[in-house]
Amino acid sequence: MANQLKVIIDQPFSGLIWKLETDTENDLIYIETRNEKEHSAGFSSLNLKTGKLNFSELVSEEKWLVGLSGGRKGILFLHGYLSDQTPEHKAIIALNGETGKQLWTNYNLSLETFTQQGLLAADQRFQSKRLVLLDEKTGNVKTGIDLNDLADDVQPIQIPQMLLLPPQNLAALIAGTITGGISCFNYNPYLIISLHTQKNEGYLQQLFVVENEAIIYQDLLNEQIQKLQPEAFVVIKNYLVYIKNKSTLKVLNLEQ
Structure with a gap:
């Protein structure tokens, strides 16, 4: 990818x-x-x-x-x-x-x-x-x-909105059964999404950045967690800021 x-x-x-x-x-x-x-x-x-x-x-x-x-x-x-x-x-x-x-x-x-x-x-x-x-x-x-x-x-920190269902045409891009609410933020031309999917007895928490209905960036935030986690990311100015595995800070520049 x-x-x-x-x-x-x-x-x-x-x-x-x-x-x-x-x-x-x-x-x-x-x-x-x-x-x-x-x-x-x-x-x-x-x-x-x-x-x-x-x-x-x-x-x-x-x-x-x-x-x-x-x-x-x-x-x-x-x-x-x-x-x-x-x-x-x-x-x-x-x-x-x-x-x-x-x-x-x-x-x-x-x-x-x-x-x-x-x-x-x-x-x-x-x-x-x-x-x-x-x-x-x-x-x-x-x-x-x-x-x-x-x-x-x-x-000026921007937080995602919560959706019950993934945006249309995107569910097919995501493997696994989506569980719980979906964090979603539109930063043109990108759609940033964080969600949970079920795996065995626990959940995976994943982050996706979508452009033109194609995933251009993704990361696994938490693996085999036992309960749904709160919102996973924020946008500060033109930067996507999120935490991985509860102990790593990651920042992406959304403007190239």
Whole structure:
């Protein structure tokens, strides 16, 4: 089968991929991996445009009770957890998104949300929530801005829609009995599809890229899994981003 699409990232990790976030303005993609055996969380940065691995599975001083919040302006933001018994966050840790070098930390605040004006954070030293606006690069409090007028900063990630049946004329191209819903995304001239087929006592999860009713790219995402997996891919700008075997990040350039 001729592969007409260029794979620009094919990056395996030692831990399971737990979370994926992007800083699309700076073409950065961030990965949180978790290694149960080592009881550690790792954080990685890749350049979406060039495929460069900036750093891989960086482990912070707190090895386990730490997670990925997101990225903006070339900076990766991490958070801690109040305890291993609660999902509630504490602290903000800011790292350079290309080097992994720590830029600043604040252990009294927790990140509420990203806004176009800065980081909206809550001061945890007060029983009633007290909000402040922070500069992303320094962590300093911004003043003179009405917190009621902040604009959300949402990353432009496109997710597939779910179909009950495969698009017409495509079912014959796919071997096996299709089970469950079908993730589908139209990126002209391509139709991107992910679905499950039955195999023995389990399922296969597969990804297909179709052009003019012909499969031009396909990959096996998971083999012999026991339950249907959630949506398998996203589209960021002109890149198809997906996870293979729960531990490998793959990115294809959809524009040649």
